[in-house]
Amino acid sequence: MAESTVADLERSIGEIAARWRGERAERQARRQLDRQDFDLLRDAGLLKLAAPRDAGGLWDRAESSARIACELYRRLASADPSVALVSSMHPAVVAFWLASPDPSQPDWEEQRQAVFASAAAGEQWGTITSEPGSGGDISRTRATASPTDAEPFLHGRAYAVTGEKHFGSGFGITDRMMTTAIAQGESDPTIFVLDVRDRPWDGSAGLKLTAEWDGIGMAATQSHAMRLDGAPAVKLAWNRELDPITRAAGPLIASLFTAVILGVLDEAVVTAREQIAKKADQLRAYEQVEWARAELDHWVAVQVYEGALRAIEGGDPATASYASLRAKEAVAELAETALRRISRVLGGGTFSLRSPFARWSEDVRALGFLRPPWGLAYDTLFATSIDPPAGP
Numbered sequence: 001m002a003e004s005t006v007a008d009l010e011r012s013i014g015e016i017a018a019r020w021r022g023e024r025a026e027r028q029a030r031r032q033l034d035r036q037d038f039d040l041l042r043d044a045g046l047l048k049l050a051a052p053r054d055a056g057g058l059w060d061r062a063e064s065s066a067r068i069a070c071e072l073y074r075r076l077a078s079a080d081p082s083v084a085l086v087s088s089m090h091p092a093v094v095a096f097w098l099a100s101p102d103p104s105q106p107d108w109e110e111q112r113q114a115v116f117a118s119a120a121a122g123e124q125w126g127t128i129t130s131e132p133g134s135g136g137d138i139s140r141t142r143a144t145a146s147p148t149d150a151e152p153f154l155h156g157r158a159y160a161v162t163g164e165k166h167f168g169s170g171f172g173i174t175d176r177m178m179t180t181a182i183a184q185g186e187s188d189p190t191i192f193v194l195d196v197r198d199r200p201w202d203g204s205a206g207l208k209l210t211a212e213w214d215g216i217g218m219a220a221t222q223s224h225a226m227r228l229d230g231a232p233a234v235k236l237a238w239n240r241e242l243d244p245i246t247r248a249a250g251p252l253i254a255s256l257f258t259a260v261i262l263g264v265l266d267e268a269v270v271t272a273r274e275q276i277a278k279k280a281d282q283l284r285a286y287e288q289v290e291w292a293r294a295e296l297d298h299w300v301a302v303q304v305y306e307g308a309l310r311a312i313e314g315g316d317p318a319t320a321s322y323a324s325l326r327a328k329e330a331v332a333e334l335a336e337t338a339l340r341r342i343s344r345v346l347g348g349g350t351f352s353l354r355s356p357f358a359r360w361s362e363d364v365r366a367l368g369f370l371r372p373p374w375g376l377a378y379d380t381l382f383a384t385s386i387d388p389p390a391g392p
């Protein structure tokens with residue numbers, strides 16, 4: 001990465017996070033995203049981070065850039081978890097095009113460049129892949145896609161996608177959203193890009209809002225449910241099986257989500273420590289133990305996150321997949337447990353929505369449900385536990 005530009009980005013995100021932290025009470029009460037927050041992040045250069053340098057972005061290789069990206073989203077999440085989660089979906093989606101170059105597929109390479117140009121130009125990417133009843137497993141998609149004669153908005157073939165989708169974090173803010181469907185004449189699902197910018201949600205142009213996001217945590221993420229009915233889309237130009245693409249992108253995606261929740265936990269622990277320090281000599285034995293264990297949970301969470309980043313830096317794909325999924329699942333458990341312990345030490349006031357801990361306790365629960373959600377993640381944890389990669 002170009003040192004000065006990344007340094008500028010890091011400085012800007014640090015300043016933004018510091019400002020947002022000062023607005024915590026108001027931000028935690030939000031149920032909607034604010035366009036200005038995303039303009040600020042775009043102007044700071046955050047969207048460019050996911051595009052390779054030769055496409056006008058700031059990305060080198062996962063081995064050197066993943067840590068920088070994760071640390072930025074971790075810092076943002078300590079200030080505003082919902083904005084950080086939505087924002088982290090951008091590199092998590094662009095990752096599908098980043099991770100798998102293949103010069104033998106000219107259409108794929110051209111589409112990759114078009115996706116990178118979009119990210120470098122400040123277009124916000126997100127995803128509405130999840131389908132009710134699929135458990136986050138894209139092989140269970142019931143959505144369908146038919147080719148159309150429309151002018152494609154991105155290099156590739158134009159399609160129209162139809163199906164029920166939910167959890168579209170960032171709807172209303174995003175310009176492009178990834179989804180999955182089975183293309184006409186094919187038996188396996190693949191990825192499609194939806195053009196969602198300024199598209200109405202009343203069913204008149206392919207998108208119908210079926211349920212507004214009412215999450216008890218990550219409350220402002222606008223993770224709405226939508227019915228896609230002939231929604232304009234472009235098919236992934238990769239012409240082989242999907243698995244290598246999803247596997248290659250997996251470690252970065254898992255680590256980005258882990259970073260977001262770790263950022264929330266960082267802030268909860270710092271805030272709790274300030275309060276506990278004032279009454280440390282009055283704590284009962286039980287409270288001392290619970291706080292010590294919460295602090296230990298946080299320390300372990302930081303170590304496993306570091307382990308995942310180091311595995312990505314090591315460059316071995318199997319080790320990176322092994323470590324990043326374990327880090328995601330471990331941090332999901334640790335963060336929930338740590339918040340519960342902190343609440344017990346700080347008292348019943350943490351049950352009130354006036355306490356930041358009430359919101360944080362729910363925000364951290366998102367990690368276990370984020371892709372791959374609990375059941376699907378544990379299928380892989382079990383399978384890879386029998387024959388782990390060498391030296392994970």
Ligand SMILES: Cc1cc2nc3c(=O)[nH]c(=O)nc-3n(C[C@H](O)[C@H](O)[C@H](O)COP(=O)(O)OP(=O)(O)OC[C@H]3O[C@@H](n4cnc5c(N)ncnc54)[C@H](O)[C@@H]3O)c2cc1C
Binds near residue numbers: 127215375
């Ligand atoms: C805060 C938050 C933000 C998110 N943001 C996004 C986003 O931006 N984009 C996105 O695409 N997703 C997003 N997700 C969704 C996430 O990635 C998972 O896909 C989603 O949580 C899966 O939902 P579920 O476990 O309730 O599964 P569901 O699909 O509702 O399934 C419920 C249960 O049924 C089981 N099941 C699945 N299939 C079957 C079957 N055929 N028969 C019987 N049982 C079955 C599952 O294992 C699961 O236990 C988000 C989730 C959260 C919490």
